[in-house]
Structures are given as C-alpha cells and as structure tokens.
Amino acid sequence: MHQWDFASVLDNTDALAVGALGTLRIFAICLVAGLSFGLVVGLGRYSQRRVFYWPATAxxxxxxxxxxxxxxxxxxxALPILMPFSISPLAAASLGISLNSAAFSAEIYRGGIQSIDRGQWDGARALGMSFLQAMRRIILPQALKRMTPALTNxxxxxxxxSTLASAVAYVELLQQAKLIASLNFNPIEAYTAVAVIFxxxxxxxxxxxxxxxxRLARDE
Amino acid sequence: MAYQWDFTPVFANADLLAQGLVNTLKVTGASLACGLVLGLGFALMRLSRQRLVSWPAGFVIEVFRTTPPLVQLFWFFFALPLIAGIEMTPLLAAVVTFSIQSAAFFAEVFRAGIVSVERGQWDGARAIGMTHGQALRRIVLPQAVKRMIPAFMERAIELMKTTTLVATIAYTDLLFAANEIAQKTFRPLETFTVAALIYFVVITAFSLLARQLERHLAVSGESTVH
Structure with a gap:
C-alpha cells in the first residue's frame, strides 16, 4: 500500500506558486488575445463581403x-526558421492557444450576433446609426448576454x-509538478496536488x- | 536570404508518419469505444435515484471535466503505476485516460438524450409489461441515441485532437513521429507543417461527415441534443 506523503509537495509550495503565476499569466494573455481577436474573426465570418468572409472562414x-x-x-x-528572431516558450504557447481560442470564440460571436432579431438592426439604422455604431451600441450588448455561458466555457x-505550454517547457503548474516529481521522487503526490489545484x-x-x-434559458 | 523549403526529407520518412497516423487512429478508436460504454454506465448511474450510485458517478464526471487532460494523462502514466503496482505503457495510459475523460462527456450527452425522450414512451413500455431494463434497451435508448449522434461526432473529433497529448509521454502518434523526423532531418518547418496538414485533412473529413449526418438527421425530422 502506498504511503501518501504530501509533505514533500508542501515543502515546494514556492515552486508551485511560481508555476501558478505562470499559469495565470498565460491564461490572462490567451483570454484577452483569444477572445478579442475572436470578435474580429467572428465579424469577418458574419460579413457578407468576400474579402472579410473568406479569410475569416479559412x-x-x-x-x-x-x-x-x-x-x-x-x-x-517551425516558425523561428522563417523568422529572424527566436520565439520564447511563452510566445509560442500563447500564439497557439490564443489563435485556437480565437477560432472557437469567433463562432460563438457569429452565432450570438446572428441570433439578434433583424428588426434591431433596422431600428438602429433608422435612427441614423452607422453599421459600427449599431453593432457596438445595439447588437453586441444584447448578443453578449446570450453568449456569456459559451464564452465562460x-x-x-x-x-x-494552458497546461500544454509545459510541452515547450514554459514554467507553469504542470511543468513545476514535473520538476517536483523528478527531484523528490513523488509523482503521485505532485500530480495529485496539481490536479486538485486545477x-x-x-x-x-x-x-x-x-x-x-x-438563467439564460429562463430569460429567453 | 529566403528560406529554401525542402520537403524531400519529410517524404522520405512517409512510412513513419503513416505509422504515427495509424497509432493516432488506434488511440482515438479504442478510447471512443471504451468511452461510449463507460459513458452509458455513468449516465445510468447518474440517473439513479440512489445517492450511493449517483454521487460517485457525478464525482468522476465533474473531476474529469474540470481538470486538464494533460494532468490526467500524467497522473495515469506516472502516478497510478506506483499506487497500483502495475506496469503502465504509454498506450494503456492514454486509452485509460481518454476513455474515462470521454465517458465523462458522453455521460452528459446520454443523460440529456435519455431525459429528452418523452415520459409517455416509458409509460407505454411499462404498460405492455416491459421491465425497466427492457424499456430502456428496446424503447428509450434507440430513440435517444439517434438524437445524440451529432454530439457524439463532435466529441469524437475533439478526442482525436486531444490524443496528440500522448506525444508528451513518448507514444509514437502522428505528432511524436513528426517530432522524431524533425530531429533526425533538421527540417522542423517542413515536417511540422506536413503533420499539421495531415491532421487538418483527416479532421476536416470527419467534420464534413458529421455535418452531412446531422443534415440527414435534420431532414428525417429528428431533433438533436447537445
């Protein structure tokens, strides 16, 4: 029977704290970059102009x-070979996760915008609003409410x-667990601790x- | 100076890439099959009125849905063998992890599907003398499963993408094979680009198939659950 020994993990809370900071940093970057770029792509997917629609769809x-x-x-x-500079683990992981999230959130934005009644557009345009004004003041505020659960997901x-960043040795929680496990020979406790933290x-x-x-299902 | 693209070293190792793709499909298929069976079990447990049955299933589902798949994989590969005193191969760890993980997602799909079948279907089945198990197997599940197909397909595609994580525990899937070729030939740009394209083609093919099936179901007037 295995003797659980979490003391060896607790001795390394400073290493875990560093990892947690790393996780939070890459999470924040990808959340902001992914969801805001996703809006741009989503508008492209919504657009009837081919110059916007096709690149966004691709x-x-x-x-x-x-x-x-x-x-x-x-x-x-692969990318650094085409670039005159090297790419840090944080940059590579952030690029991958952000662009991936942008693609998925773009479909959420598009669906949300499409779900708004045509009459809302007509009303906004009748008041003399431009496309962007109507989008910003009338359509998006309503659509965002419907999109909140999907965006939270x-x-x-x-x-x-964010744990995938450990594959390119970015220092986050899982990477630190690997380190702790290899230094203290306690993979059971180290990986269990990280699973519990998540x-x-x-x-x-x-x-x-x-x-x-x-709440959304009730309100609609 | 512009970079000179050269794909010949990659094509020279096409057999390795093919083997990697086969292994990717193997992990995906095995996890999908086990995940479906296990997922149905979890769903039935969760629908049970007995808390002793429904709570453990609920707990497993929540844990596997809210922890990162890579953490789960590391746990099953590095930690479980020490606790259980068993040998763990990368393939086994991957199939166990992804089966339970997909089961956690499938369980919710099964549950939604079963709940979506009208109460009257149950009553009718019971009225002609079927037991609970018979009614479930012969009347409710066949109707429910049809509605769940799109959600299953979507999850299967997600699963195939998730299987790339096995490369981190040195199982020779497509990504791991690409990594080996990149290191051997010093052509990471071409190798990883080709690997990404292979994934794109295979996954897009599955997505189109799923979309086709969904349209087919929509035409036949079937409502679907997600």
Missing part, C-alpha cells in the same frame, strides 16, 4: 481542425489548455456556467 476552419498542441509545437520549432477551456480553481467556474445557462 482561419476558423484551419485552427479548429488542427490540434492545439500541434499549433504550439509548430510555432515553437471557452475561458475554462483556455485555462485547461479542480479547486475551475470547479466554481464550471458551476457558474451552469447557473448562467439556466
């Missing part, structure tokens, strides 16, 4: 239909995806999406 299809780990590896090992996915952090967020989904 982008979405490509990044949705390739694994995010392949994207990260590509940005880390995306945020949770981004948080989970669970404790994400579980309330997951519950929040359930609440949001239910």
């Amino acid at each position: 982008f979405v299809e490509f990044f949705r239909n390739t694994p995010v780990l392949v994207q990260i590896i590509w940005f880390y090992f 995306r945020a949770i996915e981004i948080f989970k995806m 669970f404790v952090f994400l579980w309330p967020l997951v519950q929040l999406t359930y609440v949001l989904e239910r």
